Amino acid sequence: MKRTSIKLWISALLLITTSLFYSACRKDADNGNQDTDAYVLQVPPGFPQALLSAENPLSRAGIALGRRLYYDTLLSVGGPLEGQACASCHFQNKGFTRTDMPVLAHVNLAWNRNFLWKGEITGSLEEIMVFEVNDFFQSDLSGLNNDPLYPGLYASAFGDQIITPKRTAYALAQFARTLISGNSPYDRYLQGKASLPAAALRGADLFYSEKGDCFHCHGNALFTDNAFHNIGLRNRSSADMGRYLVTGAASDVGKFKTPTLRNTALKQVYMHDGRFKSLYEVVNHYNLGVQHSEYLDPILDKPPLNLSPDEINDLVAFLETLTDTTFLSDPAFSKP
16 A cells, blocks of 8 residues: 555544544533533542542532532522521631531531431432432522523533422532541641641640540541440430431430531530530530430440640640631632
8 A cells, every 4th residue: 555545544544533532522512521521529638538429420510500509599599498598507717617506517528428417318418418409498499590690500510401409409519529628737737748836736646545535536537437426415405315316216315426626616616506615615525524324425435534624725726726727718619
């Protein structure tokens, strides 16, 4: 075969291959699956593998839609909470919670399978967001359908302009997965990028010791085991029965979800009912205030810690190093 013919044959083959490639890309684009729209979750050093969804893959368009929905009161139109948005109770500068109410923070949810204080919803992040849309907000979605912006945003995220509760929940789940806090002073200290005060270092040693005994429930990079424990709180009402009210199992009496300690120093109230007003009160509970019963978590079924005032101060100093100011001000998480 002549060299000219070979060149023509190769050129034709490349043309066909290129045409097929762009045809496939166009088909993907028509289905809302553009590769350039894919988003890779940025996981901090030391964190476990995130829980992703094959049915709801992360995309820039989906995250952008979820972010707008998170801050938009149109999400609640037609429901009992009309005029409210997710951001009405979850403020970025407060760690995506309300510091004056016992609201669990929207932080590092990409690693959660248990949601709400009593674990009323267990499963994927998509499932809790379906609950939020259908049961919490009870939105009829008319506000979103009547808005000139949202049909196009849904088309970019899901391939067409149809607005459904499921798609709304899935977009919210995509945005919520990106709300990752992992750049506190303590994180930077572990990476050799920062130093900590001596009191905080003593507090860290105490936190991870059997004497302080915090690490059994808060000892991983997430600072929560995302499980449920009876921590010996004094019962004040039937609501203090905790997870038992969901499962009916006696072993769940008084159990509540372990909240993350990330950004915990920002809060003004602690525990499921906000009974404690400072980190000092929280530490003092574990130090001397645990109420023993047949339902108490075995981790806490032991003599009082008998921490000294200095040791309590050191623990609080350490907890204060878990405040992630970059998370509190990251423009990617702010109202669009």
